[in-house]
Amino acid sequence: MSVATDRSAARRTREPGTPPRSLVALASAALVAGTGLAIWVLPAETGGWARAGRPPHARVGPPHLTTLPAADRAPGPALPSPVGGRPSGFVTFVDTVRDPLYNLPRAARQSNVRWFTLGHLTAGQHDCTPEWGGGQEQDGNPVAGRLGRLRAAGGDAGLAFGGPSGRELAAACTDPGRLTAAYRRAVGAFGTTYIDFEVRDPGDGETVLRRAGAIAALQREAAARGRPLTVSFTLPVTGTGLSPRDEAMLRSTREAGAEIAAVNLLAPIWRAPTGQADLRPVASAVRAAHPQVARSLGEPTAWHRIALTPVLAGSQDLTAADARKLVAFTTRNGLAWLSTRGAAPTSEVTRLLTAIAR
Template identity: 55%
Template sequence: MSRHKREPGTLPRPLALLGALLLATATAVAIRMLPAGAASPSRPPAARPPATPAPLPAQADEPPAAFVGFVGFVDLTRQPAFDLPAESRRTGVRRYALGHLVAGGDGCTPRWSGAAGPRTSPMAGRIARLRAMGGDAAPVLGGPEGRELAATCTRPGGLSAAYRRVVGAFDAAEIVFEVRDSADRAAVLRRARAIQAVQRERRLRVSFTLPLRHDGLTPGDVAMLRATRQAGAEVAIVNLLAPIEPRTARGARLGRVATAVRAAGAQIARAQGLAEPGHAWPRIALTPVLAGRADLSELDARKLAAYATHHGLAWLSLRGVTPDPDVSRILWRTSSYR
């Protein structure tokens, strides 16, 4: 959106820049409070009361927010100095997911997986500048290189306090859980109750990232989604990690992905208590996972972008090996295919 003409009700540019500077300072202080080591968690920051009550799971058929196009994934363990504002200006991508936060210390202390920690990450000010540009970034909890807090934090009230610390440190409107513990029913229920507690205090959009098989989701993941809803937590989006077969594979590779997504959509609709399977489409995000640079062609990228926009998916993302630049540019412009 052009900023040369100020619309009625908007702040003058000097005040907007001052607000962005203050947000950067506050976010930097908050992230420094999120320890990278084994220190016991301090008292969580007070939750901000929402202007209106947070939506409850009973409103199951209400669609989530509108399609946002492409969401970039940033592995801060491997790229702790990733420049969000610069990358956003280069690519046009405005939304990012930042991974991964896992359990550390006493099991209730969030930390970055791997060697990099929030104290060494320069991300605080960069998130603030991204937001000043109209973008946003959401932290990702769990993932492949550590245990999600729900699996380790069994102290009463400890898990909800840990989630509050993450939300407060990033001033996050959204958090993403990359769930790998669906078979652990105790962890599933702890996570659901902790999410519900935070959602009752403030508006918080929650997404779950789950692996996609050829026949949809695993039975365990479907049961986990159902149990989470029944425990009172609202999961707005289910992000499907879809492995992409190499281009040497026979038959319609992307057709098989589409079949798997459709199967997962029916499972998600049942687990989320939706009236019709078609109501699940805006609650699904699709993240192709590449094993090789050449596994996705420009034509493949156009098909994926058109598929996401045609079905009104929540977003499209990418994991694994980085494809050719021309392929990436097509995916970055996903929203233009609508």
């Protein structure tokens, strides 16, 4: 009997109710395809994740609580929760106007830095509208536009108001309500949990109280949402410590209800006659500022409330040995964090500075 005849006979002897093999194969293929589709559309694990385009854990609020800039609201996987809280370890400052090509997520991967500070926001053409460098709209900054991808990589960044140029927002915006709203818009737009005030001139008493009142209001609002807002002040320091006006400003700000987490000291690097960096004046300046910070913040001791930021005139201002000394000084005294300003240190020095324990 031929093979064809045998197969025909097998089909004729199939038990009643048994579907043809071709139909079984077709149904199996449909089941596999349907299962694959079901798995594809299932929601991913949500532990530590949030919907794309909105800072994680942010609540839907009034119109001023905006989401991240449009550049970070592209379709795709939701972003993990940012580091949040307050800076620690080594904090990289980024001048977003002078260095518009700075890539936050790439820098985080290459340097192992988790915290950045983005500056500076000052008063724009309209006194109560903060802009980058006083001339670039908040959502038009390419560096800040990468903040979402930085958070996806496990990092975070704060916003720096003030700085060496432009009009400080609290001095330019004399209406307390509009000033508070201006800070609120900036904080909400970038979903940040940390802001810094780099005050080169503390201003008169009214300016100090306007700024303090706005900070206190924002911190109350943030606490009510369950996302505390960390605030620091960046101030210049000399061999005698802080200036009396800066010390008084800190005290008045704290007494007005604002909580100051840290005072970041800008300390210029001194050069010895040999041309080498001399870090002893930096250490002396920090020690001189310590009792001033403690008194201003109403603390018996304030080492953990002090951050140190050496200001470099050139990339060679710090050697590898200097970097190790700075890290040791920061760790030994329990300072809040370490950073640098001015010229970028060499790659070797950067690697040593960023190795500081977080």
